[in-house]
Amino acid sequence: MITALSDDTSRLRATVDFVTQQDSESLLPLLLPGLDGPELRALVERCRFAHAALLVFPVHALALEATLAECGLVTRTPPQPSVVVRERLALRHRRTADDLDVRILRPAVLGRDGHRRTVEVFALTVPPGSDLEEIAALELARHDEAHVAFEVQAPDPLVLRGLRASFAFHGALPDGGGYNPHENGTVFYFAAPTTSRAGYRRIELYAPGDHRCQLAAHLADFHRQQPPEALLRLLTGAWTTQALATAAQLRVPDAMETDRAVDAGALAGKVAADPDSLTVLLRYLASLGVVAEEAPGSFRLTALGALLRTEGPGSMRPLALLYGGPFYQSFAALAHTVRTGQVAFEYLFGAHHFDHFAADPRLAELFDQSMAANWRMFEPLPTHPVLTAAARKPRGATVVDIAGGNGELLSRILAAHPGLDAVLLERPHVVAAARRRLGGARCSYVAGDFADVPAGADVYLLCRVLHDWDDERCRDILRHCARAMPADADLLIVERLLPTDNSPSLATAWDLHMRCNVGGRERTADHYGRLLADAGLTLAGHRPLPLDGHVLHARK
Structure with a gap:
């Protein structure tokens, strides 16, 4: 049986003490070690410490009211349904979201600096004897929903991209998020760096309004970190090498512009490619940032893709052809090297790569060009x-x-x-x-x-x-x-x-x-x-x- 009431009370009191003692300038460097100087001032200007959150487990609504009152917390608005936390709990415990009655309350507290903040209370009702007691026990042990939150001031796409980049630079990793239509607010969760000294493992950026475009990019970064998706992306890395090498071999970047888009069908005529297959290749290259799809079937070359042009400053086309050619073939025999310690290239081609390239003027020139392409x-x-x-x-x-x-x-x-x-x-x-x-x-x-x-x-x-x-x-x-x-x-x-x-x-x-x-x-x-x-x-x-x-x- 979960003794939710007494445990909830002590945890709530500790959270209230934390919220009253901290502010943005003191808390951000604790959460993101190494953050100081102008960057710290810029973050303090753009996001303010808004609340600390925890998940409690009342047996019924009156029990929750009693716990809040015992901690000196008063809320004048009724609890609102939680969308984000309910879905996170459902995913984590393999339950349907409808089975979980999760509500949000935000009683106000006064910080030592005189600013009003809140304690964000997520309440999962756990009736005595219900199968939700197992969920409550696991959550009490893990504290996955405990976090500190910063509200973004005047959010716009540029500000949100900059904040996400700053958090990531200092080691905070995307950890989910969502849009709550009940209050028209967008939440970006981050896992705090392992070196964080704040006592919280999760950070929230809260942006008033609907920012689901930025949220989609944030969630894409989050999903890329999940083991199955991350491994699948690693396993398909060879596809990226060949896509880049194919674009370079067909001289696709040479036929494109960086300042205007070109129709994939017209581009296929220029590079002697099948229009449908070239379109599929371009869409994959767009996912890599090599090209940008300005409109359906219409693509523009990016600065990254321009490095694959035959001519131009800093061309890396020779590297694409080399890594997608002879070295790509020899990497297929990497297991031979790992098993025997012998060179896979020599095993595959019958000669050291210097001798193999020297015997073929075309490859010799490509190798010399690729070495020069590393001039940076x-x-x-x-x-x-x-x-x-x-x-x-x-x-x-x-x-x-x-x-x-x-x-x-x-x-x-x-x-x-x-x-x-x-x-x-x-x-x-x-x-x-x-x-x-x-x-x-x-x-x-x-x-x-x-x-x-x-x-x-x-x-x-x-x-x-x-x-x-x-x-x-x-x-x-x-x-x-x-x-x-x-x-x-x-x-x-x-x-x-x-x-x-x-x-x-x-x-x-x-x-x-x-x-x-x-x-x-x-x-x-x-x-x-x-x-x-x-x-x-x-x-x-x-x-x-x-x-x-x-x-x-x-x-x-």
């Missing part, structure tokens, strides 16, 4: 202090890019530092592409291997090279660099670093990719430090770069 990772590199100091040397300085691809990185360094000279070391067929890219402007070329690293330069670069190889080969490469480097030379290494605390990182995904497709691996900073030490070099430090990259600085 090293975009800040030309301003690194080592390169800036080298450019200021009165006698001039030379930079050597080891395995520098088609010269994308060197071109950016030379553009930033007109006083530098450069040397690019690459395989013969790649040197030809680099000559076309760079010409003869302050750059000379060496066709060879790592054993051919030229001596006597001021700065040496290894950009996304070491992760292609196992530790022993990395030591060999670094020893070649150390032998070529004068005593005062610097070595800059660009790689993704594996996190040491299991935090999310692109390096974790690339570690799997490298093992499956290349035979290499990503490493931690300490791991690179040990490899450098084995080659007679010292890791002087490292700095973050975009796309989870880092630049490591080494010296003799």
Whole structure:
């Protein structure tokens, strides 16, 4: 038997004390650790602490009135039916909503700051001996409906999007919500971050009025977190890769505009595709944000989709073709790598990926283009202090890019530092592409291997090279660099670093990719430090770069 009355009384008193003691400025940083400064002030201006809520279990209506009175709570309006909480309870306990009589009361309390707030009381009537006692017992143990709420001031779509984004940035996850037609209000629930210090696991944003468009986006985020849907989305990730690769292969983005929509039928004629199938593809791409459906069957290219154009600033089309082509095929043999430790690409194609690409001019060009398409990772590199100091040397300085691809990185360094000279070391067929890219402007070329690293330069670069190889080969490469480097030379290494605390990182995904497709691996900073030490070099430090990259600085 649930002793609801006595337990409800103590919990209500504790809730009243909490509501009287807190305000928006003190409560928000407790709920969202790390929130401070201008962002905190912006949130305080847009949403005010309105109430704390709990679910109680009276045996009948008179028992509820007695409990409220004992806690000094007075309500002048009759209880209203609860829509959101009733549906949440029904879903959680696999009951029909009609079986659950859940009501809302909002008795007012006065905060220490002089502002009126409320204690939001959800009351589930639990007659003695009914099968609802089991629900009450579980809810008392879990406190799933206890939450704190903030009322949004002057809500509009932009404000609600901004608040949802701020909550998500600080670790609050969508946790359901709904529209209550009885009071014309929209509720957005969030699960508080695990680091929250407020004692409540749930947060509510309450927006007066009907905001079901924003609610739909919020609920979509919530459902994506549910295990069955989340797993299904993960399992269909390959479909996303192929949809993007297909759009790039058919040059669909090249035939679209970002400032006006085009009919799918007309677009199909431009790219020689089946109209119905292309429409289905475009609608899927719209769900990814690659295109936007302005009207039924009419699509506009977004800024994200523009990155898949053949030409244009920052084109990532080569990456789409590579990841949706040879690497996509080899990932189908990932189980072989995991079982044996062998490279799936070599198992599938019969050769190391460098050799396989070199034997096919089309693939070789695609690979070089895809490496250049990752330029965002090293975009800040030309301003690194080592390169800036080298450019200021009165006698001039030379930079050597080891395995520098088609010269994308060197071109950016030379553009930033007109006083530098450069040397690019690459395989013969790649040197030809680099000559076309760079010409003869302050750059000379060496066709060879790592054993051919030229001596006597001021700065040496290894950009996304070491992760292609196992530790022993990395030591060999670094020893070649150390032998070529004068005593005062610097070595800059660009790689993704594996996190040491299991935090999310692109390096974790690339570690799997490298093992499956290349035979290499990503490493931690300490791991690179040990490899450098084995080659007679010292890791002087490292700095973050975009796309989870880092630049490591080494010296003799």
